[in-house]
Amino acid sequence: MASDVRPFLKMNGLGNDFVVWDARQKPLQLAKDQIAQLGDRGHGIGFDQMITVERSAYGVDAFMRIHNCDGSQVDACGNATRCIGRLLMEEAGKDMVTIETNAGLLHAFDADGPRTVTVDMGVPRLEWDQIPLAEEFADTRAIELQIGPIDEPILHTPAVVNMGNPHAIFWVDDVEAYDLARVGPLLEHHPIFPEGANISLAHVFDENQIRLKVWERGAGLTLACGTAACATAVAAVRDNKAGRKTTIHLPGGPIDIEWRESDGHVLMTGLTEIEFEGEVDLATLSWRRTEDGDVPVEAGAAS
Numbered sequence: 001m002a003s004d005v006r007p008f009l010k011m012n013g014l015g016n017d018f019v020v021w022d023a024r025q026k027p028l029q030l031a032k033d034q035i036a037q038l039g040d041r042g043h044g045i046g047f048d049q050m051i052t053v054e055r056s057a058y059g060v061d062a063f064m065r066i067h068n069c070d071g072s073q074v075d076a077c078g079n080a081t082r083c084i085g086r087l088l089m090e091e092a093g094k095d096m097v098t099i100e101t102n103a104g105l106l107h108a109f110d111a112d113g114p115r116t117v118t119v120d121m122g123v124p125r126l127e128w129d130q131i132p133l134a135e136e137f138a139d140t141r142a143i144e145l146q147i148g149p150i151d152e153p154i155l156h157t158p159a160v161v162n163m164g165n166p167h168a169i170f171w172v173d174d175v176e177a178y179d180l181a182r183v184g185p186l187l188e189h190h191p192i193f194p195e196g197a198n199i200s201l202a203h204v205f206d207e208n209q210i211r212l213k214v215w216e217r218g219a220g221l222t223l224a225c226g227t228a229a230c231a232t233a234v235a236a237v238r239d240n241k242a243g244r245k246t247t248i249h250l251p252g253g254p255i256d257i258e259w260r261e262s263d264g265h266v267l268m269t270g271l272t273e274i275e276f277e278g279e280v281d282l283a284t285l286s287w288r289r290t291e292d293g294d295v296p297v298e299a300g301a302a303s
């Protein structure tokens with residue numbers, strides 16, 4: 001097979017990392033096992049998600065296709081929307097762009113602070129069949145679900161929110177007190193979630209300050225998950241645990257969320273980073289680094 005070498009960017013939003021392809025001029029389609037091979041941190045490039053930027057059928061700035069590192073295609077990724085927003089704004093010299101995703105049209109804005117982007121993630125969906133759940137629950141602030149012994153559950157009664165993808169949030173006193181790598185997969189694939197779910201442990205440790213650890217559907221433990229941060233902020237407001245503006249502290253850093261009262265939209269603001277540029281030979285999936293990325297943002301420079 002003739003070699004087909006394609007350039008890519010390696011980016012991250014607070015450590016939630018992506019390989020990004022520009023497929024606007026030349027389409028790119030990879031099979032599930034090829035994505036998983038490239039995503040493997042041992043032998044491939046290693047990433048949480050693969051992002052393919054394509055031309056938008058709606059004529060907006062671009063369409064963003066999202067695959068988890070296990071090769072599954074999904075509809076939403078908050079951190080990647082900020083990263084792609086930054087690339088498209090820099091390319092067009094604009095301070096706002098519109099990105100088409102399978103979860104809808106999202107607007108990204110240049111925010112205060114270096115490489116900092118706000119994305120309007122739209123309106124959260126809160127009904128049981130919108131999450132979706134396998135059975136009806138009138139109140140999605142705390143659904144009947146538990147793992148562990150019946151009389152002494154390890155985790156129980158999560159809030160559920162759909163931010164373009166399904167999230168379950170367990171309120172705990174200490175996010176480090178649980179083995180999320182062990183319980184995450186059990187909960188992700190629990191029969192109550194017919195499409196699986198992203199699983200979060202959340203702790204309100206101060207006024208409007210929430211610590212969060214996330215097990216991502218199709219990707220596993222992550223340093224940050226933008227949609228999980230949005231879902232958690234929404235769940236906190238619904239349960240009177242926080243106000244409409246919160247800072248969510250993830251292992252990769254802080255992310256600011258506002259659940260706007262006027263129109264119910266969720267706004268997410270945080271850093272983006274280009275790690276490096278590289279190229280992949282699609283015939284063999286061998287890859288190499290070609291250019292360095294951003295120089296680190298000085299501590300305290302971001303908003």
Ligand SMILES: N[C@@H](CCC[C@H](N)C(=O)O)C(=O)O
Nearest residue numbers: 077078079165217225226227
């Ligand atoms: N990292 C993302 C979410 C990626 C998709 C997720 N794993 C899913 O399967 O829904 C984010 O920043 O939101």
